[in-house]
């Protein structure tokens with residue numbers, strides 16, 4: 129059992145150097161507590177996606193250790209790794225739905241980590257899991273779309289299906305990599321609102337990479353600024369001024385960043 133007072137996510141001296149020599153992350157030390165809603169901001173190429181992909185080990189880090197609720201995901205293997213990953217849900221910019229499958233089937237895939245592979249191959253989901261999936265769709269107001277094919281929904285609806293999938297997975301942590309980058313402003317707010325709902329009502333810890341400073345300010349409780357693979361700012365949103373955002377995007381040298389234009 130994991131002890132209580134430890135961070136939900138802990139990075140210790142984490143570096144990532146890609147095979148071509150590009151430095152993705154440089155000696156990152158970071159603690160994120162249970163229930164936080166953290167937004168990660170920075171210019172394109174700063175290392176935000178690298179940070180998220182490292183946390184659930186979609187890619188291996190070059191140095192250091194990452195702990196999820198006290199357990200090292202960096203050194204975990206086999207069943208241990210699968211169990212840690214079950215506690216981490218992902219939301220992607222491109223939604224990552226199975227386009228030709230129904231909404232319900234997509235949401236049910238949130239449960240695959242709880243089944244042996246052969247059962248999910250033959251679609252042998254338990255009745256109670258179908259009920260969970262249905263309830264999750266109700267939470268994002270898509271209960272009327274249960275049998276609709278995923279690719280017949282709008283982008284915003286598809287992202288909310290992805291959120292229902294993550295709710296059905298019932299993870300401790302949600303990593304959202306540019307969840308609204310493909311959506312218009314109004315739809316983006318709806319998606320962020322649903323992520324906030326998972327955070328506030330289900331206690332899930334959220335880490336979201338965001339391009340939009342406006343959305344970051346509206347939904348984040350804590351802001352982490354990344355530049356050139358390093359954390360250049362870490363603070364409560366309520367104590368973070370516009371000047372901090374300007375600095376994160378200006379690269380600290382007075383030059384306008386592209387997202388800030």
Ligand SMILES: Nc1ncnc2c1ncn2[C@@H]1O[C@H](COP(=O)(O)OP(=O)(O)OP(=O)(O)O)[C@@H](O)[C@H]1O
Pocket residue numbers: 146147148150151152170171172173174175176177178179
């Ligand atoms: N697979 C890879 N191989 C080599 N270099 C990579 C790879 N993935 C990312 N990089 C490089 O690592 C650095 C950080 O990239 P990353 O995608 O983490 O940035 P980001 O802040 O998420 O940017 P964006 O907002 O554009 O997604 C960049 O210089 C990028 O070119």
